[in-house]
Amino acid sequence: MKGRQYRQGGSAMHQGSCLCGAVRFTVEGDLPGPDACHCSQCRKSSGHYFASCDVPKAALKVEGEDKIGWFQSSEKVRRGFCSVCGSSLFWDPVFRDWIGVAMGAFDGATDTQLAKHIFVADKGDYYEITDGLPQDLYPPS
Ligand SMILES: [Zn+2]
Ligand SMILES: [Zn+2]
Numbered sequence: 001m002k003g004r005q006y007r008q009g010g011s012a013m014h015q016g017s018c019l020c021g022a023v024r025f026t027v028e029g030d031l032p033g034p035d036a037c038h039c040s041q042c043r044k045s046s047g048h049y050f051a052s053c054d055v056p057k058a059a060l061k062v063e064g065e066d067k068i069g070w071f072q073s074s075e076k077v078r079r080g081f082c083s084v085c086g087s088s089l090f091w092d093p094v095f096r097d098w099i100g101v102a103m104g105a106f107d108g109a110t111d112t113q114l115a116k117h118i119f120v121a122d123k124g125d126y127y128e129i130t131d132g133l134p135q136d137l138y139p140p141s
Helices: 040-046
Strands: 013-017 024-028 035-037 050-056 060-063 068-072 077-082 088-093 098-102 116-118
Touching: 040 050, 040 088, 050 088, 068 088
Parallel strands: 035 116
Antiparallel strands: 013 024, 024 060, 035 050, 050 098, 068 077, 077 088, 088 098
16 A cells, blocks of 8 residues: 555655745655655646655645645546746645655755656656666556
8 A cells, every 4th residue: 555655654755836936835854755756636637747745645745735726637536736936845634643745845964765667558758767667557446
């Protein structure tokens, strides 16, 4: 299951923000290896493919929460973006206790490495995936 590889109790603190700075956040603990999702929804909402890491909701603190716009992209998932500058920030499976945070939103070193590609059955035809990382045709259930 996604989210399980998170190491609880790490002392690292990672900061992130949207392009305009209206939304800022911190994630407490080490970041797990992100996945890159190539599904058509992620490609449309991010502009390319969407790399994110899954962290416990309890580890995420957000400043400027009132500036986050939420788009319900499916019955169980909403996507959070800055309503001022439009940056993609969060992928929130609303009934779970973890949330996906966009890798591009982190400021500074993330101290992690992309772990795999998911939903590559849906990827665009204008690029190849050549980094040798595992590829799932569809996301893990
Ligand atoms: Zn913004
Ligand atoms: Zn996706």
